[in-house]
Amino acid sequence: MSVSNTKLWTWHVGAGLVLLVLLGLQMFGMHLNDLLHMLEGDPISWSSMAARAKLVSQAIFYILFLGFALYHGLHGLRNILLELNPSQGMQGIINTVILVGGVVLFVFGTWAAIAAYGLANAPV
Amino acid sequence: MSNDTENVQNILFRVRRFDPERDEAPYYQDFTVPSPPGMVVLDGLWYIKENLDPSLAWRSSCRMGVCGSCGMLLNGKPHLACHTQIREVAKKILLVAPLPNFDIVRDLVPDLSSMFDRHRALMTHTVREDREETAEPTDQYWQSPEELTAYLQFAYCIKCGCCMAACPTLATDTRYPGPQPLAQGYRYLIDSRDGAFVERAKMLSGEEGPWRCHYAGECSAVCPKGVDPARAIQLMKRELVWDYLRLSRRRRRKPAGLLPEEKRSKERREDIPEAPAFTVEGAMSP
Numbered sequence: 001m002s003v004s005n006t007k008l009w010t011w012h013v014g015a016g017l018v019l020l021v022l023l024g025l026q027m028f029g030m031h032l033n034d035l036l037h038m039l040e041g042d043p044i045s046w047s048s049m050a051a052r053a054k055l056v057s058q059a060i061f062y063i064l065f066l067g068f069a070l071y072h073g074l075h076g077l078r079n080i081l082l083e084l085n086p087s088q089g090m091q092g093i094i095n096t097v098i099l100v101g102g103v104v105l106f107v108f109g110t111w112a113a114i115a116a117y118g119l120a121n122a123p124v
Numbered sequence: 125m126s127n128d129t130e131n132v133q134n135i136l137f138r139v140r141r142f143d144p145e146r147d148e149a150p151y152y153q154d155f156t157v158p159s160p161p162g163m164v165v166l167d168g169l170w171y172i173k174e175n176l177d178p179s180l181a182w183r184s185s186c187r188m189g190v191c192g193s194c195g196m197l198l199n200g201k202p203h204l205a206c207h208t209q210i211r212e213v214a215k216k217i218l219l220v221a222p223l224p225n226f227d228i229v230r231d232l233v234p235d236l237s238s239m240f241d242r243h244r245a246l247m248t249h250t251v252r253e254d255r256e257e258t259a260e261p262t263d264q265y266w267q268s269p270e271e272l273t274a275y276l277q278f279a280y281c282i283k284c285g286c287c288m289a290a291c292p293t294l295a296t297d298t299r300y301p302g303p304q305p306l307a308q309g310y311r312y313l314i315d316s317r318d319g320a321f322v323e324r325a326k327m328l329s330g331e332e333g334p335w336r337c338h339y340a341g342e343c344s345a346v347c348p349k350g351v352d353p354a355r356a357i358q359l360m361k362r363e364l365v366w367d368y369l370r371l372s373r374r375r376r377r378k379p380a381g382l383l384p385e386e387k388r389s390k391e392r393r394e395d396i397p398e399a400p401a402f403t404v405e406g407a408m409s410p
Contacts, residue, residue, distance in 0.1 A: 004329040005330060005335040006328070006333070009337075009361065010365045010368050010369065011334055083336065085299070
């Protein structure tokens with residue numbers, strides 16, 4: 001099955017742009033909060049982190065971040081591996097391993113984000 | 125005041141030699157070439173052939189940077205030998221080698237067929253439904269100056285292979301088409317006279333496309349005609365991405381037609397002289 005490189009490239013660039021926004025939010029919220037005051041209090045204290053873990057928006061943030069970072073990173077890894085001039089058979093193996101690995105990591109990471117949200121909101 | 129004789133400087137030409145019928149591996153041979161200011165490398169090679177070693181082989185034709193035959197590696201960078209003054213690139217020693225990323229026919233003669241094969245594979249010609257009209261145009265196509273400007277720079281390519289020799293991706297990735305075919309692919313992708321955008325976009329989305337380019341930019345740095353293949357490759361990526369996102373009109377565009385009747389000038393302008401008569405008997409009648 002031939003893959004459209006135009007499609008893969010477009011999503012790679014798009015994912016990069018989304019990561020820029022998400023990482024920017026993370027950077028300004030967690031580490032440069034003194035500049036923009038996006039969050040109240042000390043954002044990297046345990047109590048702030050525990051409070052954020054109860055927000056559904058935080059779980060969605062993590063899942064989006066995971067999805068776009070995985071796609072961007074694994075597509076980049078695939079490009080690097082394909083530049084080693086593998087045989088057609090090896091190309092198929094690389095594509096399959098990266099696709100399956102990416103899906104497994106995404107499912108696992110999504111489960112972890114949802115589980116963390118459930119634990120944070122569980123009655124004590 | 126000094127004259128040209130006083131200005132002559134001996135430059136050591138260290139030339140890579142290889143005859144596949146005789147040699148097991150390439151080797152370097154030294155020749156001393158008296159080089160006055162302004163002497164080009166091609167003249168130096170002719171000096172060697174006429175005075176020192178008649179067996180030296182290279183490819184050249186026009187001597188004026190137009191035919192693209194004499195591309196070679198001069199002190200590590202691809203240049204046209206006819207377009208490069210010896211003393212611009214060498215103080216004492218000039219390393220002369222064939223273009224890398226190509227097989228070698230002999231001495232300084234690269235086998236450019238791999239480039240031409242990839243060039244042809246990218247449909248580097250205008251494709252239209254009216255094949256007969258394309259083959260034997262009855263009149264000029266109507267193309268605006270803006271449409272011409274969009275591809276004109278990329279049409280200056282003389283297929284010398286310098287960009288291919290400079291490309292680090294092509295050196296390591298055998299499936300990458302290389303800057304020359306891709307730049308020409310883009311030149312036809314955006315030509316308003318062409319009617320095969322859909323086929324081209326589909327083909328370029330595969331391995332024949334620009335996706336393996338790392339944008340090192342060396343192809344543009346060495347191009348003797350200022351074609352800027354690296355720019356063409358990035359513009360090609362943009363064109364294909366816009367098309368994938370359905371933000372490009374090219375897919376729905378009809379190829380430029382013949383000049384409409386009302387736009388045609390009925391009378392010949394007086395300031396344009398008549399073409400001279402053909403000098404070869406049997407040639408096309410004017």
